[in-house]
Amino acid sequence: MLQLKNIGLLSTYNSTTGSFENIKNCNIDIENDIIIDIGENNNNGDHMIDCNQKLVTPGFVDAHTHPVFKNGREKEFIQRISGKSYEEIAAKGGGINSSIEEVRESTEIELLDHVKKRMDEFLSMGTTTIEAKTGYGLDTESELKSLRVLDHVHNNHKIDIFPTFLGAHSIPDEFNGDSNAYVDLLCNEMIPAVSEQGIAKFCDVFCEEGYFDLKESRKILKTAIEYDLVPRIHADEFSNIGGSKLASEVKAISADHLMEISDEDIELLSNSDTIAILLPGTTFFLGKEKYAPARKLIDRGVHIAIASDFNPGSCHIKSMPFIIGLSCIYLGLSVKEALKATTWSAACAINEEERIGSIELGKKADLIIWDLDTIEQIPYNITSPPIRNVIKNGDPLISLD
Ligand SMILES: [Zn+2]
Incomplete structure (x- = not known):
């Protein structure tokens, strides 16, 4: 003992x-x-x-991270601080596309090495459980490889990892903007293969202008549900195209970001079991001003969790204490609310509240x-x-x- x-x-x-x-x-x-x-x-x-x-x-339980990538994107950070927007950098082939190229070319061992080091840092800052998304492979084999990496680190590292399949992170270049064809691949090949592999617990979609529209996001999440993957959704981050509405419609476990959520959608979430995961680190790291309306969400009875959104582009922050600080300063949370949101509520957001949090x-x-x-x-x-x-x-x- x-x-x-x-x-x-x-x-x-x-x-x-x-x-x-x-x-x-x-x-x-x-x-x-x-x-x-x-x-x-x-x-x-x-x-x-x-x-x-x-x-x-x-x-801490970090309920929203993207740790399966190879190198950092500090060059892009420099472009951003010189005035270019995240969207402009992505349109010129930077951003997520550069991470995709590297993940596709990397061996499992190379990726493992990077992910393990990141988990060492998470753990040293008090994060004991993490939700981790794929989404830098975006072809069947690279997504399955990313999930194998997460599974291997989960089994060989102290930290516990709950993997999410995020094949619907972006439309890969080879589809030349033909989102229909990529959604078909996701639904007909990738989701069945991910389900068969048996590592991912959740399926996420980036429901956003220029990524996956409402109809496509609905199709992807409904297919995921048929394959026993629990749906979650990136919603209302840069614009509101109905992401949080869809979250309550498909009973997603979480709707994440929500900077652009409307009053009507807050009402919908408050009448659902969907947890709003707020990611103040992203607004901060992108130098933007608009944070999610946390107080309004809490006051209307929405269950909120707070997470890091750690990723190589829009938020290279692992420290949950720092995220708690941002939540208190910019989201108007009390310290108790922020601590609950990063422990208990975050455990609810990955279906693990019976065991941790x-x-x-x-x-x-x-x-x-x-x-x-x-x-x-x-x-x-x-x-x-x-x-x-x-x-x-x-x-x-x-x-x-
Ligand atoms: Zn994210």
């Missing part, structure tokens, strides 16, 4: 009471990878970690031991709130020996 003793403050959402909870002066007992006791009792563990009266929270008896021991006293100090130390240790599946990242 592992015991975390002398915890000054344990801060977590509690799914039984439905509220945020602060417990002072306690211990957590962990058997294998499960939390078996939280309290003042002083059981003797085989291994002890003295938390020195500091803060303990659940590990909060510190409760019977749940997996995915925890962060901070060198901080309160949760308010997380966004206050926005670039590098100090972490003493991360516990993943009951196993400390920084070894006790």
